Amino acid sequence: xxxRFFIFLIILLDAGMMQAQTVEFTASAxxxxxxxxxxxxxxxxxxxxxxxxAPDFGGFSVLAGPSRSTSTSVQIINGKTSYNRSVSMVxxxxxxxxxxxxxxxxxxxxxxxxxxxxxxxxxxVAGGNTSQNGNTQTTTxxxxxxxSHQNINADETDVFTRIHLSKSTAVQGEYMIATIKLxxxxxxxxxxxxxxxxxxxxxxxxxLETPQQLQFQRENVNGKLYNTALLRRxxxxxxxxxxxxxxxxxxxCVLQVxxxxxQPRSFFDSFFDSPQNIRKHIQSPPxxxxxxxxxxxxxxxxxGAVGNNFRMDAAFNRDSVTANDALSLIVKITGxxxxxxxxxxxxxxxxxxxxYDVKTSDNTKTSSSGISGTKxxxxxxxPRNEGSFDIPPVxxxxxxxxxxxxxxxxxxxxxxxxxxxxxxxxxxxxxxxxRQSIKALGSDILYIKTKPLRLHEKGFVFFGxxxxxxxxxxxxxxxxxxxxxxxxxxxxxxxxxxTRHRKANRIAQQRLKTAGQYLKSxxxxxxxxxxxxxxxxxxxxxxxxxxxxxxRETAREVMQRKHAKEEDIEAYLHLLxxxxxxxYAPNAGRSEMEKVYHDATNIISKFEQTx
Amino acid sequence: xxxxxxxxxxxxxxxILHAQIVDSIWVKANNLYASxxxxxxxxxxxxxxxxxxxxxxxxxxxxxAYFKQNIVSKAILYxxxxxxxxxxxxxxxxxxxxxxxxxxxxxxxxxxxxxxTWIKNLRNxxxxxxxxxxxxxxxxxxxxxxxxxxxxxxxxxxxxxFFLSILILLGSINCGVFAYYQKKELHDTSAAIITPxxxxxxxxxxxxxxxxxxxxxxxxxxxxxxLGEWQCIKLADGKQGWILKFAAEII
Numbered sequence: 001x002x003x004r005f006f007i008f009l010i011i012l013l014d015a016g017m018m019q020a021q022t023v024e025f026t027a028s029a030x031x032x033x034x035x036x037x038x039x040x041x042x043x044x045x046x047x048x049x050x051x052x053x054a055p056d057f058g059g060f061s062v063l064a065g066p067s068r069s070t071s072t073s074v075q076i077i078n079g080k081t082s083y084n085r086s087v088s089m090v091x092x093x094x095x096x097x098x099x100x101x102x103x104x105x106x107x108x109x110x111x112x113x114x115x116x117x118x119x120x121x122x123x124x125v126a127g128g129n130t131s132q133n134g135n136t137q138t139t140t141x142x143x144x145x146x147x148s149h150q151n152i153n154a155d156e157t158d159v160f161t162r163i164h165l166s167k168s169t170a171v172q173g174e175y176m177i178a179t180i181k182l183x184x185x186x187x188x189x190x191x192x193x194x195x196x197x198x199x200x201x202x203x204x205x206x207x208l209e210t211p212q213q214l215q216f217q218r219e220n221v222n223g224k225l226y227n228t229a230l231l232r233r234x235x236x237x238x239x240x241x242x243x244x245x246x247x248x249x250x251x252x253c254v255l256q257v258x259x260x261x262x263q264p265r266s267f268f269d270s271f272f273d274s275p276q277n278i279r280k281h282i283q284s285p286p287x288x289x290x291x292x293x294x295x296x297x298x299x300x301x302x303x304g305a306v307g308n309n310f311r312m313d314a315a316f317n318r319d320s321v322t323a324n325d326a327l328s329l330i331v332k333i334t335g336x337x338x339x340x341x342x343x344x345x346x347x348x349x350x351x352x353x354x355x356y357d358v359k360t361s362d363n364t365k366t367s368s369s370g371i372s373g374t375k376x377x378x379x380x381x382x383p384r385n386e387g388s389f390d391i392p393p394v395x396x397x398x399x400x401x402x403x404x405x406x407x408x409x410x411x412x413x414x415x416x417x418x419x420x421x422x423x424x425x426x427x428x429x430x431x432x433x434x435r436q437s438i439k440a441l442g443s444d445i446l447y448i449k450t451k452p453l454r455l456h457e458k459g460f461v462f463f464g465x466x467x468x469x470x471x472x473x474x475x476x477x478x479x480x481x482x483x484x485x486x487x488x489x490x491x492x493x494x495x496x497x498x499t500r501h502r503k504a505n506r507i508a509q510q511r512l513k514t515a516g517q518y519l520k521s522x523x524x525x526x527x528x529x530x531x532x533x534x535x536x537x538x539x540x541x542x543x544x545x546x547x548x549x550x551x552r553e554t555a556r557e558v559m560q561r562k563h564a565k566e567e568d569i570e571a572y573l574h575l576l577x578x579x580x581x582x583x584y585a586p587n588a589g590r591s592e593m594e595k596v597y598h599d600a601t602n603i604i605s606k607f608e609q610t611x
Numbered sequence: 612x613x614x615x616x617x618x619x620x621x622x623x624x625x626x627i628l629h630a631q632i633v634d635s636i637w638v639k640a641n642n643l644y645a646s647x648x649x650x651x652x653x654x655x656x657x658x659x660x661x662x663x664x665x666x667x668x669x670x671x672x673x674x675x676a677y678f679k680q681n682i683v684s685k686a687i688l689y690x691x692x693x694x695x696x697x698x699x700x701x702x703x704x705x706x707x708x709x710x711x712x713x714x715x716x717x718x719x720x721x722x723x724x725x726x727x728t729w730i731k732n733l734r735n736x737x738x739x740x741x742x743x744x745x746x747x748x749x750x751x752x753x754x755x756x757x758x759x760x761x762x763x764x765x766x767x768x769x770x771x772x773f774f775l776s777i778l779i780l781l782g783s784i785n786c787g788v789f790a791y792y793q794k795k796e797l798h799d800t801s802a803a804i805i806t807p808x809x810x811x812x813x814x815x816x817x818x819x820x821x822x823x824x825x826x827x828x829x830x831x832x833x834x835x836x837x838l839g840e841w842q843c844i845k846l847a848d849g850k851q852g853w854i855l856k857f858a859a860e861i862i
Contacts, residue, residue, distance in 0.1 A: 445679075445706040448644055448672040453637045455664035461797060463743035463790035471747050479754045486762060 023047050023110050027117035029103070032218045033095050034125055034225050038063055043089045043106045043117060050111075052089055055104035059124075065091035095124040098223075125223050159184040159253055161231070161284045163198065163246060169290045172241050173306030173338050174401050175370040177208070178234045180249050180284070183219070183226040188256035190277055197232060198247040202240040202291075204341060206366055208233040235366055237306075237338045241293040249284040294399050299408055301345060305398035307337010307370070312345075314394045314411035323386045323421035329379040329414070331394055336372040337401070339364055344377045345396045350389050354382040386420040504541035505608050508534045512601055519593055525583060527593055531600050532579040535572070538604055552576070564610060572603055633659055641672070649676040667697035671706070678710055684828035686710045688804040691831070691862040695797060698735035714829035720847040734789045739797060742790035749783035803844070803859035805830045812852035816841030823852045832859055 029041040043052075054066060066089045073084040095101070100123050105116040159182070166177040178200070182189075214229040231249075238244060255278050294306070314331045321327050333342055344358050359380070364373030383389070391414040400407045462468055511534035518527035536555075540547050543558040550558075552573060559569045578596060640655035656673045674689035690707040694700060737745070756776035763769045805826050813820035816838045826832070832844040837856070844859065845851045 443709060445675055445709050446702045448641060448675045449668040449702075450641050451668065453633060453659070453666055453668060455633065455659070455662070455666045455669070458663055458665045461743075461790075461794045462740045463787070463794050468743055468747075472750060475747070475751055475754060479758065483758065483761065486758075490762070 023113075023115055025106075025108055025115040025117050027103070027106060027120055029093075029120055029122060030218055031121075032123045032125060032220045032225055035095050035098055038092055038094050041091050041093055041103070041120075043108075044086055045088075045108055045110070045115070046084065046086045047110050048085065049087065049108040051109040053107040054089070054091070055106045055117075055119075057091070057093055057103060059097060059099070059101045060093040060095055060103075060122075063092040063094050065089075095122075098124050098126055100124070123220055125220050125225055159189075159255065159280060159282060161249055161251065161282050163249055163284045163287045165236075165246075165287060165289055167289070169292060170238055171292050171306065171399065171401065172238055172294050173304055173341070173399065174238070175307070175337060176236050176238075176289070177368055178205075178236050178246070180231040180233070182214070182229045182231055182253075183221060184216075184229075185226060189214070190254040190256050193252040193254060193279065194250070195252075196250040198249055200234065200236060200246060202238060202244045203246075204237040204239055204338070205234045206340075206371070208235055208366060208368060233368070235368075235371060237341065238289070238291040241291045243288050243290050246287040246289070248286060251282055253280045253282055254278075255280060295405075298399075298406055299395075299397045301395040301408060302397035302399070302406060303343040303345075305333075305335075305338065305342045305396070306401060307335050307339065307398060308400060308402055310335030310337070310396070310398045310400075310407070310409060312394070312396045312409040312411060314414060316414065316416060320417050320419060321383065322419045323383055324423075325421070326380060326382050327416075329381065329391075329394075331377045331379070331396075331411070332374055333377075333396060334374045335398070336370050337398070339371055339373050339375050342375050342398075344379075345394050347379055347394050348392050349379075349381055350383075350391070352384050353389075354384060356380040356382075383416070383418045386418045389416045389418065390414070391416065500541040504538050505604070507541065508538040508604050511537065512597070512604070515597060515600075519590075519597055522590070524593065528579045528583045528596075531596060532576065532583070534604070535576055535579065535600060538607070542607075559607075562607075562610065564607065568603060568606060571599070572607075575599055575603065633662070637669075644672065644676055644679075647679075649679045652676045653680075665692075665696060667693045667700065667703065669693075670696065671700075671703050674703075674706065674710070678706065683710055683713045684804055684806045687714070687829045687831070688806070688860055688862060691802070691804065695862060697738055698793065698796075699732075699737065710829070715827035716830045718830065718847050721849055734792060737789075739790045739793035742786045742793060746783045746786035746790060749779050749786060753777075753780035753783055800861050801834045802862045803832055803834055804862060805832060805854075805858060806860050807858050810854055810858045812844070812850075812854055814852060816843070816853045820853060824850065826854075834859065834861070 023046065025043070025045045027041065027043050030039050033039050043054075052066075069088045069090065071086050071088075075082045075084065089106075100121055103120045103122065105119055108115050161180065161182050164179040164181060166179075167174070170176055178198075180197075210230055210233055214231075216227040216229050219226050219228045257276055257278055311334045312331065313334075314329060316327055316329055318327045329347060331345060331347070333339070333345075340362055344360065349355055357380075359378040360375065361378075362373060362375040364371050364375075393413055394411040395408055397406050397408040399405070511530050515527050515530035515534065518524075518530060536547060536550060539545075539555050539558055540550055542562065545554070545558070555576070556569060556573065559572065564572075575596065582592070582596070636655050636658050640652045640659075643649075643652035643655060653673060653676045656669060656676065659669055660673070670689045670693035674686045674693060677683075677689060678686035687707065687710045690703055690710060694703045694707060697703065734742075753776045756772045756779060759772040760769050760776060763772060805828055808828050810826050812823045812826055814823050815821075826846075830846070832846055835843040835845050835851070837843075838853075840856050841853045842856055842859065843851060843853050
């Protein structure tokens with residue numbers, strides 16, 4: 001049961017595969033024809049059909065057809081056999097008038113299903129007979145034409161070349177395609193000599209792949225039909241601004257022509273006539289392009305990259321390293337545009353990272369839609385110290401052609417942890433500490449002041465104002481006032497002492513006189529008191545001291561200061577002692593009193609002279 | 612926001628600039644500077660400047676904002692104005708030196724006798740007001756010491772106080788002289804900064820005058836005299852010539 005089911009399934013699948021072969025129904029015809037030219041239109045179907053309905057050929061008249069042809073091909077690949085069968089319906093048509101004529105869809109029924117071709121649009125141009133009016137756009141010079149050049153139909157040598165640019169204006173760095181094409185009325189081109197390709201001054205150029213063999217296509221140029229062939233294609237990136245001129249493309253074309261004799265050609269002529277080789281120097285007309293400068297205000301990280309869809313990726317090739325270990329930062333820039341001209345973005349490594357030359361490699365694909373690919377920059381670095389470092393994001397700016405503005409790409413923050421170098425022994429690092437002076441990384445102005453602002457009147461200066469001078473006057477007056485008040489006070493004090501000093505002798509004499517009276521009257525107590533007062537009073541008056549301040553010691557000092565003789569001082573002090581003693585010792589006689597009186601008078605009169 | 616600005620402008624125009632408003636503008640301008648919007652910061656600083664009052668800090672900040680915008684001539688002009696108000700300020704001189712390093716013209720100043728340079732440096736160590744107050748303080752001290760000389764009994768004390776008082780009174784006079792010179796410099800309007808990128812210095816106050824030399828922006832010149840639309844300038848190296856008035860902005 002199961003087995004049978006499988007077989008059924010396989011058959012079913014097989015049938016499905018048979019049916020899955022798609023039906024292709026196409027129509028092909030030249031795109032451009034001349035009036036009166038006979039051309040063929042072919043409808044091809046890769047399957048057997050049941051019913052074919054030809055379209056309406058409009059302005060074309062059918063010269064012949066339909067003719068049916070069938071082709072079958074059998075392919076055996078790796079033991080698998082495949083059949084290919086196609087049926088073609090061919091019509092030969094002729095155009096009657098100029099213009100563009102549309103041919104509708106042909107219809108065919110395949111296994112009951114209707115298929116249609118696409119509609120074709122055919123351009124009809126004036127015939128070659130009217131082509132004598134010349135071609136102003138080509139500069140043709142016949143350099144080397146054999147003897148019969150007057151007989152050569154101008155039509156057949158009508159060959160020229162042009163350089164086509166994909167854009168008429170571009171901004172600096174925007175890509176464009178330059179195509180060098182050959183236009184000819186006939187295909188008998190034997191070869192090229194002295195080919196001179198343009199140098200594209202002011203551009204960065206790269207040649208694109210072109211087919212090895214010339215492939216001719218029909219093209220309408222100013223209402224005439226030409227066969228065109230692609231010679232070279234370049235991709236260009238303008239590096240300068242302004243109107244750039246592209247050098248002409250020059251070539252010597254070797255054409256094979258048959259001389260046209262005036263008499264009617266015999267049947268054999270074509271066999272025996274060998275074609276003549278004539279050389280024609282052709283040159284493309286001058287081509288210019290206006291290149292506009294990029295808008296101003298480019299960020300600092302812009303270095304000329306122009307294009308679309310740039311992407312940037314930056315990463316270290318290792319996540320963690322030890323100090324003195326090499327690693328690389330890899331920055332990949334991918335995009336379309338002048339990727340080959342992209343310069344390395346600036347990376348700000350910490351100052352003690354040792355950096356080396358950046359390795360650049362690119363992997364690009366050049367096509368007619370520009371250059372796309374990846375450019376890789378490898379920044380080799382060696383961190384010399386351990387630590388955790390943040391490297392500011394890498395910035396890359398390009399000019400986006402579609403957006404017409406600068407786009408800045410920023411990588412993510414790059415972080416690198418550097419571990420301590422295990423090989424560096426601590427002993428040596430201490431012994432040979434590599435002292436370095438502080439590296440100046442750049443200079444900048446100091447930051448602004450942010451303290452609260454204290455404004456003052458413009459041009460106001462304290463110096464020279466009235467208040468300034470008043471200050472001096474006040475100070476000086478104050479000084480004078482203080483000086484005089486002090487002076488008067490001192491004078492007063494000085495006056496008191498001076499009178500005391502002056503009167504000291506007189507007072508002492510008076511006291512001695514009263515003491516003399518007491519001596520006569522025999523009043524002992526009063527006598528000694530008076531002598532004592534005379535002695536003490538004399539010293540106090542002379543020294544401007546108060547009586548209370550005097551003692552035996554101070555009295556000695558006062559006398560010493562006044563340069564009294566030592567024996568006199570002793571005598572004076574002895575007298576003072578005696579007076580003191582006698583006042584309390586009543587047994588002193590009259591003779592003693594007289595001696596004291598005498599001594600006191602003597603010593604005071606002695607001191608009067610010295611003091 | 613716009614309303615606030617116009618109201619502030621109105622107040623500035625009428626000249627009744629409140630200290631509070633000045634402070635708010637000052638903080639705002641400093642914040643703008645910190646965020647990197649130097650152009651806008653200058654407009655706010657100019658509002659304060661328009662009040663007619665001055666401050667070394669204000670001029671210093673304006674100079675910084677111009678420097679950050681790479682307008683070197685204006686930066687130098689404002690640094691010079693700031694240092695005129697506060698001579699000897701280390702920050703201002705540092706930035707001024709940096710800005711001067713960016714100017715094109717290299718002018719070898721006529722060398723000065725080193726003592727003069729020392730005296731000038733000493734004088735620039737303080738502002739005119741400081742010197743004025745110092746002269747008063749020294750005068751007071753001198754008088755006190757002279758008083759001591761007058762009343763003292765001790766002969767050595769008298770001798771000592773006499774000479775010291777004379778010395779200090781001389782110092783007071785010196786401070787006064789310094790204050791005088793600084794005031795003179797402050798009121799001096801002959802120093803100017805070249806503001807156009809390039810100007811040609813003529814031999815006479817006339818467009819037909821012979822071209823003598825070329826000056827670039829940021830160069831400091833001394834204005835000797837003014838004649839109509841022209842003024843005679845002198846460079847630090849002694850070169851003289853005539854330029855149009857607008858080309859040099861007075862510090």
